Amino acid sequence: MRSGQALFKVIAATVVLAGLSFLFVLDVRNFSQDRNSAVGPGDMGAYYDEPSLNPSQQYQAPPDLTGSVTGSLVDEHDTAIGGVEVRLIPLNKTGDQQWYATQTDWTNVEGRYQFRRAEPGEYILAVQKRSAPDGRHPFAGTYYPGVDAEVQANHVYVATGTNVELHPLRLRRLETVTLRIEVEFEGGTRPGWSNLLFHNLSFPEQAVIGDEAPGVENGKGEITLPAGFDYYAQAKVDCAGSDRIKTRESQPVKKVHIENSNFPEELRFIIPGPPCSLWSPK
Numbered sequence: 001m002r003s004g005q006a007l008f009k010v011i012a013a014t015v016v017l018a019g020l021s022f023l024f025v026l027d028v029r030n031f032s033q034d035r036n037s038a039v040g041p042g043d044m045g046a047y048y049d050e051p052s053l054n055p056s057q058q059y060q061a062p063p064d065l066t067g068s069v070t071g072s073l074v075d076e077h078d079t080a081i082g083g084v085e086v087r088l089i090p091l092n093k094t095g096d097q098q099w100y101a102t103q104t105d106w107t108n109v110e111g112r113y114q115f116r117r118a119e120p121g122e123y124i125l126a127v128q129k130r131s132a133p134d135g136r137h138p139f140a141g142t143y144y145p146g147v148d149a150e151v152q153a154n155h156v157y158v159a160t161g162t163n164v165e166l167h168p169l170r171l172r173r174l175e176t177v178t179l180r181i182e183v184e185f186e187g188g189t190r191p192g193w194s195n196l197l198f199h200n201l202s203f204p205e206q207a208v209i210g211d212e213a214p215g216v217e218n219g220k221g222e223i224t225l226p227a228g229f230d231y232y233a234q235a236k237v238d239c240a241g242s243d244r245i246k247t248r249e250s251q252p253v254k255k256v257h258i259e260n261s262n263f264p265e266e267l268r269f270i271i272p273g274p275p276c277s278l279w280s281p282k
Contacts, residue, residue: 080111190219
């Protein structure tokens with residue numbers, strides 16, 4: 001009898017506990033829902049829809065506030081001149097600063113140059129004022145519209161969203177002379193290949209005229225130079241070393257003055273030391 005009563009008490013207690021657990025879980029769920037519904041957009045863990053933005057509003061590029069300058073170069077026969085340096089120089093800078101802020105372009109085969117994205121302001125245009133003329137481009141440096149002095153140059157005004165088209169600029173062709181070249185090692189052997197290094201003393205900021213070193217094959221060649229200038233001249237060979245290229249330059253350095261009626265017909269360069277195995281790209 002007592003065992004039956006004890007079993008009944010255990011079953012009743014279990015039912016009561018199960019009911020209490022169900023009520024507790026239900027209350028917790030209701031509390032969680034009420035709490036989430038009360039969370040604002042600024043609360044941690046909240047989820048809400050952001051207003052959608054138009055793609056053009058999200059990725060809109062800043063407006064282009066620049067302008068441009070275009071023009072062309074021709075010779076005395078109105079033939080287009082390609083491969084000549086043109087510079088757009090700002091007037092709001094002085095001294096060397098104006099060159100740091102200068103835009104540079106080279107004319108194409110049609111003689112055209114173009115300066116895109118030029119800041120609004122006042123400029124002058126310079127042609128071949130910091131690069132020496134060479135045999136392929138024997139033209140005197142000038143300022144637009146064809147004057148020698150910077151103070152005489154026309155001012156170019158660039159405004160936002162506009163293109164300034166300048167009149168064709170005619171360059172003055174310089175007289176040129178052609179010199180014969182010989183290159184030898186000390187013993188008289190001619191290198192299979194060497195290069196010429198000519199510096200125009202009137203353009204000290206440029207390494208070699210034309211920014212190139214013309215090649216000489218088997219120690220004999222020629223070079224064409226604009227007249228009216230002084231030059232420093234050397235020849236060089238590149239010898240193949242075990243781990244690097246070894247360059248040898250002729251000695252002594254020659255100083256050459258070129259005039260139409262007064263110039264050496266031939267220049268002979270001596271490379272110090274015996275012949276060497278020449279370097280060649282693989």
